[in-house]
Amino acid sequence: MSEVKEWYLEYQILINRPGLLGDISSLLGMLRIKIDKINGVDKDRRGLLLLVRDDYQIKRVEPILHTMETIRVLKLRKPEVTDRLALRHGRYLERDKNNRKIFKFVRSEIGLLVDFLTELFKEETHKLIGIRGMPRVGKTESIVAASVSANKRWIFVSSTLLKQTVRHQLIADEYNENNIFVIDGIVSARRADERHWQLIREIMANQAVKVIEHPDIFIKYTEYSLDSFDYIIELRNEPDEEISYQMLEDHLLLGSDFYGFDT
Template structure:
């Protein structure tokens, strides 16, 4: 029978000595292997498990529910957020109302890069928006994620090194395995019709497109935020407000560095 991965997470009410050892022994008696284990919150621990059949999970859950010191919070086939939580020791913050919006702060760049790299590895069309104030690390994270995913990145518009507004790309760049990067402000404010025709052609490709400043991109173009599959917000600290007031006051770029 094919082995399956499973995710177990439990909250610890009283972290007595030997608690983890007891749970590990229980897993061993049930023939369940531990792939990875880590704390995923102050009082929570997550485990990636390898099982042979569902009966093992049913028996495990039944026994764990009798233990006073812990409460099982998740018992399921692992999602991407579960795998990353165990790998990095923290959960990605997700908007409670908009499930496609994920929030990061600057000291979580490693987690962000890992998350985006996993998204890049999935085949097919994906439109990812990245919000954030200047110099918070948006472009660098997007490029680092491409490297992590072993993907080639292609700038269609950018201000990373100098202002880039592409009107055409080479044949070897027009590959669905590439990551196409768009600065929503540059494309919306400075682009020609040839540039927009290129963007429309790229948008039709079954490939990953990443748009910095998706709100401006959606406001100034034919696309909307509903077209995005994921929205990523990156802040210097959790309370920072992401605002585009400078752009609304000034149609130029002199007072705002968009990297």
């Protein structure tokens, strides 16, 4: 028996008339394409997760869908992370218009952010993820919650979640590529010595998922750039909140310690 394959179909409704979804369901059913999930993903858009036994079924249905006057096919592809989340939450994630690797969230959307990170953590590919945000907005908590949801172990290389953590070495089982390595760019820049930076270089060369809090600070003290990141997440208390570390950067440049900034 052939393996079931997933496809994602998204269309815009041009003429919203009774029975439209039934017409599409009947068409898919005649070609033995099963609808696994369906949801509105915008005010006039609908997304469907399809199950097929053979990709040829998609090739057969695609030209027919394009002839329908009531809809316009927007996407017909193997489902991406953003497609799955759109189906689950009924809308797409907000992305920066100028840089598509930047995803924007507000604190009230923590659940959506955790789901997004969970999907990224589950994928068996190396990723470098940066998270921007002001103090106590929920960055570290989101990383931990997503690690639990993805059934992954999180390793704090530098952090302030419970107490200020600056690691200089890992124990043997912590080098597992299945772990999630969490680095706080501010803590590392402010408190670390050469042994810590050597550990960071080792981890960055590891084919595991790395999550860098405050990536803009991190890149100023390493050879990495924002282009090195696969995803940049911005988490705000409110949509119009400015994410700024100018005060902290001034202290770092002066070489002074700064305990007042809880990351």
